[in-house]
Amino acid sequence: MHEWALAEAVVSAASKLAGERGLGKITLVKIKVGELQQIDLEVFKFALSQIAEKLLPEAGFEISVERAEFRCRACGRTWRFRGEELDPEIREAIHVIPEVAHAFLRCPRCGSPDFEVVKGRGVWIESIVGEKSG
Amino acid sequence: MHEWALAEAVVSAASKLAGERGLGKITLVKIKVGELQQIDLEVFKFALSQIAEKLLPEAGFEISVERAEFRCRACGRTWRFRGEELDPEIREAIHVIPEVAHAFLRCPRCGSPDFEVVKGRGVWIESIVGEKSG
Amino acid sequence: MIDPRLSVIDERLGRIKRLIAVASGKGGVGKSLIASTLALILSEKGFRAGLMDLDFTNPSTHLILGAESAYPLEDKGVVPPKVRGVSYTSISFFTGGKPSPLRGEDVTNAFIEILALTRWGDLDYLVIDTPPGMGDALLDLLRLIKRVGFLVVSTPSRLSLETIKKLIEILRSVRAQVIGVVENMASAEMKSIRGEVEELGERYLGSISFDPEVEEAIGNPDKLLGIRFAEDLRKVADKLV
Amino acid sequence: MIDPRLSVIDERLGRIKRLIAVASGKGGVGKSLIASTLALILSEKGFRAGLMDLDFTNPSTHLILGAESAYPLEDKGVVPPKVRGVSYTSISFFTGGKPSPLRGEDVTNAFIEILALTRWGDLDYLVIDTPPGMGDALLDLLRLIKRVGFLVVSTPSRLSLETIKKLIEILRSVRAQVIGVVENMASAEMKSIRGEVEELGERYLGSISFDPEVEEAIGNPDKLLGIRFAEDLRKVADKLV
Ligand SMILES: Nc1ncnc2c1ncn2[C@@H]1O[C@H](COP(=O)(O)OP(=O)(O)O)[C@@H](O)[C@H]1O
Ligand SMILES: Nc1ncnc2c1ncn2[C@@H]1O[C@H](COP(=O)(O)OP(=O)(O)O)[C@@H](O)[C@H]1O
Ligand SMILES: [Mg+2]
Ligand SMILES: [Mg+2]
Ligand SMILES: [Mg+2]
Ligand SMILES: [Mg+2]
Ligand code: NI
Numbered sequence: 001m002h003e004w005a006l007a008e009a010v011v012s013a014a015s016k017l018a019g020e021r022g023l024g025k026i027t028l029v030k031i032k033v034g035e036l037q038q039i040d041l042e043v044f045k046f047a048l049s050q051i052a053e054k055l056l057p058e059a060g061f062e063i064s065v066e067r068a069e070f071r072c073r074a075c076g077r078t079w080r081f082r083g084e085e086l087d088p089e090i091r092e093a094i095h096v097i098p099e100v101a102h103a104f105l106r107c108p109r110c111g112s113p114d115f116e117v118v119k120g121r122g123v124w125i126e127s128i129v130g131e132k133s134g
Numbered sequence: 135m136h137e138w139a140l141a142e143a144v145v146s147a148a149s150k151l152a153g154e155r156g157l158g159k160i161t162l163v164k165i166k167v168g169e170l171q172q173i174d175l176e177v178f179k180f181a182l183s184q185i186a187e188k189l190l191p192e193a194g195f196e197i198s199v200e201r202a203e204f205r206c207r208a209c210g211r212t213w214r215f216r217g218e219e220l221d222p223e224i225r226e227a228i229h230v231i232p233e234v235a236h237a238f239l240r241c242p243r244c245g246s247p248d249f250e251v252v253k254g255r256g257v258w259i260e261s262i263v264g265e266k267s268g
Numbered sequence: 269m270i271d272p273r274l275s276v277i278d279e280r281l282g283r284i285k286r287l288i289a290v291a292s293g294k295g296g297v298g299k300s301l302i303a304s305t306l307a308l309i310l311s312e313k314g315f316r317a318g319l320m321d322l323d324f325t326n327p328s329t330h331l332i333l334g335a336e337s338a339y340p341l342e343d344k345g346v347v348p349p350k351v352r353g354v355s356y357t358s359i360s361f362f363t364g365g366k367p368s369p370l371r372g373e374d375v376t377n378a379f380i381e382i383l384a385l386t387r388w389g390d391l392d393y394l395v396i397d398t399p400p401g402m403g404d405a406l407l408d409l410l411r412l413i414k415r416v417g418f419l420v421v422s423t424p425s426r427l428s429l430e431t432i433k434k435l436i437e438i439l440r441s442v443r444a445q446v447i448g449v450v451e452n453m454a455s456a457e458m459k460s461i462r463g464e465v466e467e468l469g470e471r472y473l474g475s476i477s478f479d480p481e482v483e484e485a486i487g488n489p490d491k492l493l494g495i496r497f498a499e500d501l502r503k504v505a506d507k508l509v
Numbered sequence: 510m511i512d513p514r515l516s517v518i519d520e521r522l523g524r525i526k527r528l529i530a531v532a533s534g535k536g537g538v539g540k541s542l543i544a545s546t547l548a549l550i551l552s553e554k555g556f557r558a559g560l561m562d563l564d565f566t567n568p569s570t571h572l573i574l575g576a577e578s579a580y581p582l583e584d585k586g587v588v589p590p591k592v593r594g595v596s597y598t599s600i601s602f603f604t605g606g607k608p609s610p611l612r613g614e615d616v617t618n619a620f621i622e623i624l625a626l627t628r629w630g631d632l633d634y635l636v637i638d639t640p641p642g643m644g645d646a647l648l649d650l651l652r653l654i655k656r657v658g659f660l661v662v663s664t665p666s667r668l669s670l671e672t673i674k675k676l677i678e679i680l681r682s683v684r685a686q687v688i689g690v691v692e693n694m695a696s697a698e699m700k701s702i703r704g705e706v707e708e709l710g711e712r713y714l715g716s717i718s719f720d721p722e723v724e725e726a727i728g729n730p731d732k733l734l735g736i737r738f739a740e741d742l743r744k745v746a747d748k749l750v
């Protein structure tokens with residue numbers, strides 16, 4: 001479970017952002033999670049709430065998951081990630097470092113490992129809502 | 135002068151595009167040229183007209199130049215290309231392969247060669263206008 | 269927006285009979301030395317030979333060929349200069365020997381630019397020197413030039429052998445042509461990888477000895493063609509033509 | 510949209526006293542062997558040492574260390590396993606030895622992911638093995654870890670020397686710390702590059718002989734620490750600590 005490490009990153013980035021924007025408190029953080037990360041949302045939410053307790057005590061977190069989509073650079077074919085069909089070890093590896101998908105997945109049309117993750121990679125802060133300080 | 139080679143590429147791509155879209159003839163090709171390419175527009179237009187004579191006899195060409203802009207990945211600074219301040223040999227090299235800018239240019243703030251060409255690279259077909267065949 | 273350069277690549281390479289990429293995945297196994305000398309040998313045999321250096325962030329064929337002052341002619345495109353009979357192109361023409369750190373997307377762009385502009389004309393062989401690793405240059409080579417064959421280079425070392433196994437696996441997965449494997453820097457102390465290569469189902473094209481005369485011959489094609497290294501490589505070349 | 514991973518990198522590396530990247534620009538000069546053995550030597554000397562393999566498309570430190578079965582613990586992040594006392598991380602944990610062709614943007618993403626997730630804890634030294642070339646990995650190392658020092662490796666060959674000159678020029682232009690140059694695979698037949706290194710104004714950290722026992726020691730840290738290669742490298746390490 002490295003959801004905790006990602007939650008730390010989110011809280012740390014959100015607090016920095018609040019500082020930059022002169023927000024005294026943050027009330028909402030909107031997060032987008034790529035499907036490829038295969039985040040355990042319960043664990044992630046729990047970690048966010050624990051870590052935010054000190055740093056962003058009034059923040060709520062809204063999380064959406066973006067489905068993963070690949071596009072082959074060799075033949076143009078697009079397709080979707082089907083984590084449930086993969087070996088658990090491979091899923092776990094992609095969960096930690098999504099780029100290792102290039103070691104395990106191939107374009108279903110032409111067999112190329114040269115595909116782009118068009119959508120569904122990473123953990124992103126989409127927006128924060130807060131109140132100006134002072 | 136390799137404007138001729140680029141003009142050949144434009145005419146060849148435009149004819150293929152016309153084929154794909156079922157256009158019997160092309161009347162206009164809109165081209166965007168990045169400043170970094172330092173294209174001689176007179177030579178380029180002449181080459182386009184010569185090459186198009188056979189393949190796209192009814193096509194006009196509209197060319198716009200996009201100014202080049204760099205952004206440093208190390209410090210975020212953005213700046214513009216100043217070709218006129220460079221040694222002619224360096225200009226010529228960048229004219230042929232714009233990426234060699236990374237051998238000669240540095241971020242004016244932090245000295246890094248790790249910059250992105252945000253705008254002003256390449257020769258692009260923006261759009262074509264034609265008439266459906268049949 | 270459409271990048272028109274992609275439309276002319278096939279035409280620019282259209283009069284080249286055979287394209288041979290020298291690759292390994294590993295650095296320092298002798299790819300550049302073999303690519304450069306192979307082009308010289310093919311030319312010596314009377315073929316029209318070309319050499320393209322695709323190791324953009326660390327080009328070295330110009331040093332091996334002593335071609336630091338070669339420069340192409342711009343004539344309706346870029347016409348490769350001839351270096352001892354070999355039509356030659358390298359990014360070093362344009363960087364003038366300055367360091368050129370490039371990210372993957374820049375490698376892709378520079379490669380497409382070179383492919384779109386270079387007028388090779390009629391060639392029997394175009395030898396392509398490739399960088400180490402399995403990154404943008406290799407993937408673009410596979411994406412943009414479908415009919416390239418791969419001459420895989422390995423030393424006898426296990427680290428090199430493991431790397432070429434991976435390269436061959438990737439080449440097979442995209443149905444690229446693997447011409448065979450050349451073993452370079454062979455020596456009495458090191459066990460040959462011939463058995464492993466044959467077990468992989470690939471052709472073992474021969475072994476090139478570690479040759480202490482290589483270093484002195486760098487920068488001097490005549491000398492290069494006269495040493496043991498070239499003699500060993502000629503036997504490999506005979507299997508290709 | 511903001512990538513939150515960048516916010517925690519400094520904190521994750523915060524309790525590492527010194528970061529040493531082993532680099533050359535050229536492949537096959539012994540970077541991976543030196544990086545792996547240097548980490549072992551530092552640990553042997555009683556320092557808390559770590560090793561990060563940044564050659565994502567051709568990792569080899571796991572083969573050198575015989576660490577094919579090492580796997581990290583996931584505990585509020587990724588905790589590097591210890592390999593003979595060295596806290597170790599490599600993409601090979603996750604690729605399981607399969608080929609991993611990655612474009613530059615994937616290298617960047619995987620690197621940031623590893624930096625954001627890995628809990629190194631307290632270390633005296635983190636040694637970083639780098640890939641050949643001057644591409645995304647090098648540029649990201651410079652961009653993301655400002656306080657890394659570079660241990661430059663070269664063989665006596667002119668091709669290698671020309672490459673490290675370029676690397677050093679780039680490192681200087683961004684004011685990165687160049688610790689010095691190690692000459693690897695020295696032999697009686699090859700002239701040392703000591704003079705050239707000193708002329709460049711860099712510290713010559715010593716010479717490591719070509720050692721035929723290296724090949725047999727690959728995969729076996731105990732053996733590796735017992736051969737001439739390690740003996741020569743210990744003298745280099747003494748100058749670093
Ligand atoms: N058969 C050989 N005998 C002696 N030295 C060699 C031999 N093959 C290559 N070399 C030397 O080994 C080094 C690496 O060769 P190079 O062609 O640059 O490898 P690569 O292109 O794979 O990185 C160079 O210094 C080169 O001169
Ligand atoms: N001093 C040395 N003596 C003998 N062999 C060496 C020595 N240094 C490196 N090698 C061998 O040279 C090859 C290249 O070394 P490696 O560490 O993989 O280089 P790099 O990481 O720079 O590509 C490997 O087979 C390695 O075992
Ligand atoms: Mg992850
Ligand atoms: Mg151009
Ligand atoms: Mg090379
Ligand atoms: Mg290495
Ligand atoms: Ni996890």
Ligand code: NI
Pocket residue numbers: 135136137229230342
């Ligand atoms: Ni020109």
Ligand SMILES: [Zn+2]
Pocket residue numbers: 072073074075076077107108109110111112
């Ligand atoms: Zn495909």
Ligand SMILES: [Zn+2]
Pocket residue numbers: 206207208209210211241242243244245246
């Ligand atoms: Zn900058």
